[in-house]
Amino acid sequence: MRLVSNKRQIRRVLVPRTGAWLVAAGAVLFFSGCQRDEVTHVRVPKGSPMAGSGIVPPLPRAPGGDRPAVPTPSGPMTTPDVVPQVPLKWTLPQGWTEKLNDGMRFATIKGPGDARFEVTVVVLRGAGGGELANVNRWRGQVGLPEFDDGALALARQRVESKAGTLALFDFSGEIPARARVIVGLLAFTDGNTWFIKMAGDAEPVGTARADFIHLLESLHFD
Amino acid sequence: MTKPIATRIWAVLTSLKLTVASLSVLIVLVLACTLAQVQLGTLGAVTVYIHSFWVWWKPAGWEQSIPLMPGGALVGAVLVVNLVAAQIKRMELSWKKSGMWVTHAGLVLLIAGEFVTGAFQRxxxxxxxxxxxxNYVESPRELELSLIDGTDPGHDEVYGVPEALLKAGSTVAIPGTPLSLKVKHFVRNADLADRAPAEPPTMADMGVGPHVKVTEVPAITRDDEMNRTVVFVEPIADGKSYGTWLVSNAVSVPQEFTHQGRVYSLGMRQRREYLAxxxxxxxxxxxxxxxxxxxxxxxxxxxxxxxxxxxxxxxxxxxxxxxxxxxxxxxxxxxxxxxxxxxxxxxxNPGWLLPYISCTLVSLGLLIHFAISLRRTQKGRSLAVEGSP
Incomplete structure (x- = not known):
């Protein structure tokens, strides 16, 4: 049974309609295909998973599932308008040299000769972003995954000094090749936090570790 | 006498050679896309080869890219037009051909479904x-600048500025606040490091920015990595500038400023969509x-x-x-x-059902077509038997 026998008639009926449909479909896709880019706003109760969401570090998905932290820029990350009320002092190991600076980076200390490590003394206002955030930043700098609170507690060592008790962290990683970072962290009563960080190639850092610990033990405020 | 141009175009559009050529290009595209995933990652390869109208190539030393071959979107569009035109030209609107009509409709719907997916899927x-x-989902690749007003003790007002709006020279007004963000510089991917005092000053004069050295590097296309995007923005409220800040997803601590007693925090994070x-x-x-x-x-x-x-x-x-x-x-x-x-x-994906519908239509159409053909063959045999001596 034939509904319409004249092909020309079929084309006359269908072609214009088909073209119109294709143009309409294309127009719809073209004009509404892109996601609308506009400023969004949401009110988030404090304490909810979304609260303080602006500071959640980005976590790209890695093969295998675990999501390592994006390496953060080296150096402290907080507002730098810090003027320590009481300067921190220390005794340099033999052959080490220091250069005092103004502002956030309080001092830079070099090992003897062409030692392939550097010690930086940094003072930050307040908690300086917090212990966990900073530890994860240092771990990111040597290519290690982030810690949670439990792992942080396990990694924390103590060093006693006249200035107070320092939390000590020692991490070795592969970025750059065989890098190591040892950091002493001292929260002081004037509201500032001091970071004394030795970073460099794993081998010279390991050799200088004992001298660095002595330096930390010699910290004091006059 | 030459044929009118419309007739010639119609002949090309309805040609079976065009179908074969399109399918051949499609095979090449799929192969190239598969191989390119090693370098570009899945998303990058699909964007370059399948979701584009042309595959572009930039020869070494050239300023401009040149179109290398048709992309998946163009081939798909040509196939749809070819299929519809051929259907109109060759097929008759009769019950005995109804199976083929349904089958072809299913094929058109399949290709159309891919366009819908490409355009609407998130x-x-x-x-x-x-x-x-x-109660939110995050984009694995897109970022947004977040501005958080954390002044109220009970809640935060969170504003998200999509990456696409952070174009150098643009000013983004933050609705419901007196603030606007003037975008001074945008870097898709950068290496960040401590800036030594002897090095040239950066664009930023507030927050961590003055102490960070930004070096632009090629954008990442792999699926398992993410760009370290940097934007320099100047918050302005009621005509007052709050300086220029470096904001990056590689900076994980808040940078704050206060305007009229309200504390605002700047950051960059994966783009979020909040759910109900x-x-x-x-x-x-x-x-x-x-x-x-x-x-x-x-x-x-x-x-x-x-x-x-x-x-x-x-x-x-x-x-x-x-x-x-x-x-x-x-x-x-x-x-x-x-x-x-x-x-x-x-x-x-609002078009997620389309492939299912199209596959059903194709199967149904083929069943109808075979059933009609079978019936016709049987009828022919019966007539032959009746007519035999």
Whole structure:
């Protein structure tokens, strides 16, 4: 049974309609295909998973599932308008040299000769972003995954000094090749936090570790 | 006498050679796309070869790219036009051809479905730890500048400025606030390091920016990496400038300024879309075959709830068994933190049913066509038998 026998008639009926449909479909896709880019706003109760969401570090998905932290820029990350009320002092190991600076980076200390490590003394206002955030930043700098609170507690060592008790962290990683970072962290009563960080190639850092610990033990405020 | 140009175009559009050529190009595209995934990652390769109208190539030393071959979108469009035109030209509108009409409609719908998917589909992720409740999904690739007014003790006002609006020279007004952000410079991907005092000053004069050295590097295309995007912005409120700040997803501590007693925090994060419902991860299971580390099953038991409690139920999400709700499908995608964290791939595709409908139509059309052909053949045999001596 034939509904319409004249092909020309079929084309006359269908072609214009088909073209119109294709143009309409294309127009719809073209004009509404892109996601609308506009400023969004949401009110988030404090304490909810979304609260303080602006500071959640980005976590790209890695093969295998675990999501390592994006390496953060080296150096402290907080507002730098810090003027320590009481300067921190220390005794340099033999052959080490220091250069005092103004502002956030309080001092830079070099090992003897062409030692392939550097010690930086940094003072930050307040908690300086917090212990966990900073530890994860240092771990990111040597290519290690982030810690949670439990792992942080396990990694924390103590060093006693006249200035107070320092939390000590020692991490070795592969970025750059065989890098190591040892950091002493001292929260002081004037509201500032001091970071004394030795970073460099794993081998010279390991050799200088004992001298660095002595330096930390010699910290004091006059 | 030459044929009118319209007739010649019609002949090309309805040509079977065009079908074969298009399918051949499609095979090459799929092969090239598969190989390119090594360098570009899945998303990058699909964008370059399949979701584009042309595949572009930039010869070494050239300023401009040149079109190398048609992309998947163009080939798909040509195939649709070819299929429809050929159908109109060759097929008659009769019951005996109804099967082929239905089959071809199914094929057109299949290609159209890919266009709908390309245009409308959004893929995001929900990363959720056991016991945690989340009501947002994040884009795995797109970023947004977040401005958070954390002044009120009970809640934060969170504003998100999509990456696409952060064009150098533009000014973005933050609705509902007196603030606007003047974008001074945008770097898609950068290496960040301590800036030595002797090095040239940066554009930023507030926050961490003055102490950070920014070096632009090529953008990342691999799926398992992410750009470290940097933007220099100048918040302005009521004509007062709050200096220029460096904001980056590689900077993980807040940078704050205060305007009229309200404290605003600047940051950059993966672009978020907030949902009208909560998802709580009750349990994540990662089963392996006994005695091996070979995965057998990944499953997330989640609790879905809406504020009005019309939806308040547990749902088990496991491999190839997504949770569908609110126009989104939540697939089990990944996991972490020693099996206490689950990553769900969230797909929002209004055209997700089209491939199913098109496959059904193609199957139905072929069945009809074969049934009609069979009946005709049997009828022919009967007539032959009746007419035989």
């Amino acid at each position: 893929e995001t992720q929900m990363t959720i730890e056991e016991g945690q409740t989340v 419902y909560d998802v709580t991860l009750r349990d994540f299971r990662h089963d392996v075959y006994p005695g091996t580390q070979i995965p057998k099953n990944f499953a997330s038991l989640v609790h879905l709830s809406t504020p009005d409690k019309k939806e308040d139920r547990d749902v088990l999400i496991y491999m190839n068994q997504p949770m569908r709700f609110g126009g989104k499908a939540f697939y089990q995608s990944s996991f972490g933190k020693e099996d206490t964290l689950s990553v769900l791939q969230v797909v929002d």
